[in-house]
Amino acid sequence: MQNDKLHILTATPSLANHFVAELRDVSVQHDSLRFRRNLERLGELLAYEISKTMPYETREIVTPLATTKTQLLTAQPVLATILRAGLPLYNGMLNYFDKAYSTFVGAYRVEEQNTELQINMEYLASTDLHDKILILADPMLATGRSLVKSYKGMLRHGKPVQVHFAAAIASPEGIAYVQQEVPEAHIWLGAMDESLNENFYIVPGLGDAGDLAFGPKV
Ligand SMILES: O=P(O)(O)OC[C@H]1O[C@H](OP(=O)(O)OP(=O)(O)O)[C@H](O)[C@@H]1O
Ligand SMILES: O=c1cc[nH]c(=O)[nH]1
Numbered sequence: 001m002q003n004d005k006l007h008i009l010t011a012t013p014s015l016a017n018h019f020v021a022e023l024r025d026v027s028v029q030h031d032s033l034r035f036r037r038n039l040e041r042l043g044e045l046l047a048y049e050i051s052k053t054m055p056y057e058t059r060e061i062v063t064p065l066a067t068t069k070t071q072l073l074t075a076q077p078v079l080a081t082i083l084r085a086g087l088p089l090y091n092g093m094l095n096y097f098d099k100a101y102s103t104f105v106g107a108y109r110v111e112e113q114n115t116e117l118q119i120n121m122e123y124l125a126s127t128d129l130h131d132k133i134l135i136l137a138d139p140m141l142a143t144g145r146s147l148v149k150s151y152k153g154m155l156r157h158g159k160p161v162q163v164h165f166a167a168a169i170a171s172p173e174g175i176a177y178v179q180q181e182v183p184e185a186h187i188w189l190g191a192m193d194e195s196l197n198e199n200f201y202i203v204p205g206l207g208d209a210g211d212l213a214f215g216p217k218v
């Protein structure tokens, strides 16, 4: 595992631990408004952490009393997400990178027990990615197949200058796959879990993020 590009919020004590705990806790997670809001709050924290790595320039600001100098982003990133579970995490990032353009992918896992996991990708709407800082947010990084397939699909809309993947919870297997396929990516997590089960769900994880946020799929 390439640790210099891997950042885990819950590796140190902070409010991020509360948000991840509530996402996981069976006595709290079925409050879907709170579940979505906790993903959004994590998105806000992850956006803030990523913002510390981005380029800034000195700009002059006129207040009612004087002028002052401050450091502002030289350019907004592009925010990308994978429908549908990605929406609340993405929304948190958009709260902070509030002028960012966006890219959306529609992808879902076809879950059949003990067979190779298939990812169906049926929708991609992207802004120009050429030379942009791209942040792709998806709450669950399980096998990493959805993230890598979505990212590779996006590349037909330009090569980003920098790539960040952000997730609430990841598995070690998923991180290894993503680092093998996209070694240039920086990875930002709420938490890193222990393993995947036979249905490719993260353990201990939180269950199905899309269903908890938006209801069971039929
Ligand atoms: O790392 P992977 O093994 O690819 O799994 C992760 C994917 O699973 C979830 O989506 P899901 O397929 O459940 O779709 P949904 O958002 O419609 O619930 C999640 O939001 C990721 O996109
Ligand atoms: O644990 C997992 C894996 C994929 N998708 C989820 O929502 N949860």
Ligand SMILES: [Mg+2]
Pocket: 085, 208, 209, 210, 211
């Ligand atoms: Mg799902």
